Amino acid sequence: MKYFVCVFLLLALTAHADDTDYASARMAMLTEVQNYAKLARDTDDATFNDDVMRALATVERHEFVPESEKPFAYENHPLPIGHGQTISQPYIVALMTELIDAKPDDVVLEIGTGSGYQAAILAKLVNHVYSIEIIEALADQARERLARLGYDNVTTKLSDGYYGWEEHAPFDAIVVTAAPSHIPPPLIQQLKPGGRLVVPVGGRFMTQQLLLIEKTEDDEIITRQIAAVRFVPLTGKH
Amino acid sequence: MRALFFATLLVSAAAIAYEILLMRVLSIVQWHHFAYMIISLALLGYGASGTFIAVNKRWLEPRFDLAFAASGLLFSIAMIACFVLGQRVPFNALEIVWDPRQLISLSVIYLVFFVPFFFAACCIGLAFTCRKSFVSRIYFFDLLGAGLGAVLIVGLLFARPPQDALIVLAVLALVASITVGVRLPPRKALIAMQILWLGALLFGMPQNLLGMRLSEYKGLSQAMQVVDSEVLTASSSPLGLLTVVESPQVPFRHAPGLSFNTRFVPPEQLAVFTDGDSISAITRFDGDFSALAYLGDVTAALPYQLLSEPHALILGAGGGSDVLLALYNGAARIDAVELNPQMTALVRDTYADFAGHLYQDSRITVHTKEARGFVTQSKDHYDLIHVGLLDSFAASGSGLQALNESYLYTVEAIRDYVQHTAPGGMLAITRWLKLPPRDSLKLVATVIEALRKEGVADPGRQLALIRSWNTSTLLVKNGDFTANEIEVIREFSRSHSFDTAFYPSMPASDANRFNILAQAYLYDGVSALLGNDADDFVARYKFHIAPATDNRPYFFHFLKWSALPEFMSLIRRGGAGLIEWGYLILMATLIQATIAGAVLIVLPLSRVKRSWPHGIGTRMGGYFFLLGLAFLFIEIAFIQKFILFLSHPLYSVAVVLSGFLVFAGVGSAYSGRLTQKARQKERSPVDVAVAGISAIALLYLVLLPFLFQQLIGLTDSIKMLFSVLLIAPLAFCMGMPFPIGLSRLADGAPNFIPWAWGINGFASVISASLATLLAIQFGFTTVVLLALGLYVTAASISRNYIR
Incomplete structure (x- = not known):
């Protein structure tokens, strides 16, 4: 019996130590993301807004990566999650989240659940997140993971994201986590007037730019392409 | 001795064939950037075996037959084992920026694939060392084998998938081992292993073990992850592995540059992946053009708004998307050029019903030719020459194409296209759009240079560029754009929410209106490229956008060394996409080749007795080092140069490599x-x-x-023969300095000979990657001139000693 108590205590302590490690790693990641925001933003805001940073601070990224990648969970870079997919770089997640300008009452559609990390971040900021995944294994894992971690305002399904999620449309915002060859017209139709759609463009490990589509109150479409990094003068001295 | 000659021929044939096979396989499972690493690996195998034999000569010499038979057997086993193991090393080229472990994996891959070449080279090296009196005939069979091996693998890859070709090569090496082994007093262990291995090769090799494990980040791997997706057919040739995939649950909808404003959705498509990437779509067509209405809403549809019932030439027909585009938009006649006959057969035969018997349409003529060669030879003038968008954004965006030679987008190519447009006709090129702009501006720079060389005083009068959020379409008119045409371009762009990035006399206010960028990068860039300070703009631009030429056909290479430190510092803040990782992987390969060459070739030589006349070490060491560098510089430059003529990198490698080997042997x-x-x-x-x-x-x-310009239209086999004839005299001369130096050493400093081999091998190993880096940076002409400089230096430092 003593033996079991000792083992239990040891495990509890180890688990606690792990949590502390993860928490401090998370804080370090936040500092880096915020610092880079100051340095690299191509917008008027010098930093990411507090709500986005709070969401990043509370979602446990290590819960969303495979066991082998846990030691790197709070590195500010993308990580493989199997099936040829990745969990995005925290800096890009922050940038995308801020771009959709999420509000507490919003209903958001995500195309490409992946690990569920982006959905979890959004879940901290909005009323409900609907998320669609086309890879069965990832869809199952993400559904189980989000439920286990208590994200009960996220609903996922295995389906073709091209046609959006008609029964829950229109959406205040839509996040497409990987760029297709074209933006599916049904997604734009399912965007509310005043809504925003954001897509990262580039390879799995290298986001080149972000595409932001805004639908005005008059149903007019305005798109902006935002560089993932602020490139200092392109023809500057070097 | 006949048995030994035959065995040498087999080993040599299997080794070069395996080298070419690996290039093919690694292009499929990874990307093209491994090609030069394989050449370096093969040379490392030869260099390291030379040192190994020199160090262990006393022990090996009396056991020659056994050592040869064992090496042959190990070569055969290693071919399969390393093929299987090498693909299981968890290497992800795309992740190299984030994860230093990838560099370790890259080194492990390098060392794994080194092993078979080491054993092959041991066979050849042993024969040279231990059967000195037959050296010239052994050399003959070695070189004959190399030539035959190159022909064999190209033929095999046409007939069978790479895995089957691998088995054939392993059997060849085993037969070599058995041929020499049977002359030995019976050695049960050896015979048992040979029989067991033969049985395994012929009957017991599980196909799934030999399966190709594609990077999970390639387009095909990603497509296969989708629910219910299925491979319908796969066909393989040296030109590429074509895999046709159907995805009924989540259909393919490949339509780059489709307008946000469109009301149309692409119909059902089958995806054709080339080497597991570069998606090309076969679109379902039943004669009802209304189902193709989306093809009026892509940026590539622009030229058809300006031309009435044009005669269009489509370069790179792929799965036929651009042919459909032309047909939908009213082309009266279409010539479609596709390099790969298997690709054409998919649309014309296998999926003819699905594609609506597109290629049987009387308006369409399909030519199975290399695009550049077709244009050069064509007597026609076209209303429209359309260069298709066949590479994937993922590969393009991650810079993995940086090492790909592309003769489609050079100044000389553009001149060819322009010369083949009818008066008032157009050249249209659609490219993926990156931020900050790279491809699009480099293409404009290349076109401006081409037009200037064609005698056009004001190229800006003949250019128009529009962009969607992810593509740009450039029009180059044979003549000035009229006011009416400009109005059509503006209206087409406005109605589709495409941005006009350039047209003659475009006001700045017309740029950057729909897909808003922080700055009107393309408009500013094109205006600068047309201005008086264009050279200064190109020099100061952070990416390499100077025109691509046939001498430096690296259209996808944009990295400037001077900008690298800045880009590296931006990686973690969203700047990873600024760097071409294919290029840096080549750098990493060069560094590991240098280390591996030093450790496996030069270092073990310290065990060889060092006694030779004073000064020989430095002088002749330098001589053999320079020869190693120079030979490979010329060989690599020629491989790259002949791609233009022979249409495909694999043909070029096979022909140039075997041509150089055989005729250098004759020279020797x-x-x-x-x-x-x-x-x-x-x-x-x-x-x-x-x-x-x-x-x-x-x-x-x-x-x-x-010569290439004149003869490019000949059939492939004649061009290959002609290439060998061209290479012959040069290779013949290049084969001489090495044996001349060796024979002088044999007289005056025999103990230096293993060092001469080793130093030369070391130089060759690093030279394969170094030559590619130099070609990308400075062009082939510079690499060849540099090689000549090295030869001249080698001649001058050895002059007093070799007379």
Whole structure:
């Protein structure tokens, strides 16, 4: 019996130590993301807004990566999650989240659940997140993971994201986590007037730019392409 | 001795065939950037075996037959084992920026694939070392084997998938082992292993073990992850592995540059992946053009708004998307050019019903030819020449194409296209759009240069560029754009929410209106490229956007060394996409080749007795080092140069590599006679050989572009034969300095010979990657001139010693 108590205590302590490690790693990641925001933003805001940073601070990224990648969970870079997919770089997640300008009452559609990390971040900021995944294994894992971690305002399904999620449309915002060859017209139709759609463009490990589509109150479409990094003068001295 | 000659031929054939096979396989499972690593690996195998034999000569010599048979058997086993193991090393080229462990994996791959070449080279090296009296005949069979091996693998890859070709090569090596082994007093262990391995090769090799494991980040792997997606057919040839995939649950909807404003959705499509990437779509077509209405809403539809019922030439027809585009938009006649006959057959035969018998349409003529060669040879003038968008954004965006030679987007190519447009006709090129702009601006720079060379005083009058959020379409008109045409371009762009990035006399206010960028990068860029300070703009731009040329056909190479430190510092803040990782992987390969060469070739030589006359070490060490560098510089430059002529990198590697090997061998055999003749005239034989090399190489630098232009339309087999004939005299001369040096050492400093081999091998190993880096940076002409400089230096430092 003593033996079991000792083992239990040891495990509890180890688990606690792990949590502390993860928490401090998370804080370090936040500092880096915020610092880079100051340095690299191509917008008027010098930093990411507090709500986005709070969401990043509370979602446990290590819960969303495979066991082998846990030691790197709070590195500010993308990580493989199997099936040829990745969990995005925290800096890009922050940038995308801020771009959709999420509000507490919003209903958001995500195309490409992946690990569920982006959905979890959004879940901290909005009323409900609907998320669609086309890879069965990832869809199952993400559904189980989000439920286990208590994200009960996220609903996922295995389906073709091209046609959006008609029964829950229109959406205040839509996040497409990987760029297709074209933006599916049904997604734009399912965007509310005043809504925003954001897509990262580039390879799995290298986001080149972000595409932001805004639908005005008059149903007019305005798109902006935002560089993932602020490139200092392109023809500057070097 | 016949058995040994035969075995040597088999090993040599299997080794070069395996080298070419690996290039093919690694292009499929990874990307093209491994090709030069494989050449370096093969040379490392030969260099390391030379050192191994020199160090262990006393032990090996009396056991020659056994050592040969064992090496042959191990070569055969290693071919399969390393093929299986090498693909299981968890390497992700895309992740190299984030994860230093990838560099370790890259090194492990390098070392794994080194093993089979080491054993193959042990067989050949042992034969040379231990059967000295038959050296010239062994050399002959070695070289004959190399030539036959190159032909064999190209033929095999046409007939069978790479895995089957691998089995054939492993059997060849095993037969070599058995051929020599049967002459030994019976050795049960060896015989048992040979029989067991033969049985395994012929009957027991599980196909799933030999399966190709594609990077999970390639397009095909990603498509196969989708629910219910299924491979319908796969066909393989040296030109590529074509995989047709159907995805009924989540259909493919490949439509780059489709307008946000469109009301149309692409119909059902089958995806055709080339080497597991570069998606091309076969679109369902039943004769009802209304189902193709989306094809009126892509940026590539622009030229058809300006031309009435044009005669269109589609370069790179792929799965037929651009042919449909032309048909939908009213082309009266279409010539579609596709390099790969298997791709054409998919649309014309296998999926003819699905594609609506597109290629049977009387308006369409399909040509199975290389695009550049077709245009050069064509007597027609077209209303529209359309260059298709066949590479994937993922590969393009991650910079993995940086090392790909592309002769489609060079100044010379654009001139060819422009010359083949009818008056008032157009050239249209659609590219993926990156931020900050790279491809699009480099293409404009290349076009401006081409037009200037065509005598156009004001190229800006003939250019128009529009962009969607992810593509740009450039029009180059044969003549000035009219006011009416400009209005059509503006209206087409406005109605589709595409941005006009340039048209003649475009006001700045017309740029950057729909897909808003922080700055009107393209408009500003094109305006600068057309201005008086264009050279200054190109020099100051952070990416390499100077025009691509046939001498430096690296259209996808954008990285400037000077910008690298800045880009590296931006990686973690969203800047990873600024760097071309294919190029840096080549750098990493060069570094690991240098380390591996030093450790496996040069370092073990310290065990060989060092006693030779004073000064020989430095002088002749330098001589053999320079020869190693120079030979490979010329060989690699020629491989790259001949891609233009022979249409595909694999053909070029096979022809140039075997051509150089065979004729350098012939030159080597002749070197003794040259030495005698030179002595009679009191000249250094090296000087004579180097004079020959210089004269021929310089002549080729001038002559080859012209010859290629004239002869590019010939059939592949004739072009290959002609290439070998061109290579022959140069390789013949290049084969001489090495044996001349060796034979001099045999007289004066025999103990230095293993060092000479080792140093030369080391130089060759690093030279394969170094030559590619230099070609990308400075062009082929510079690499060849540099090689000549190295030859001349080698001749001069050896002059007092070799007479």
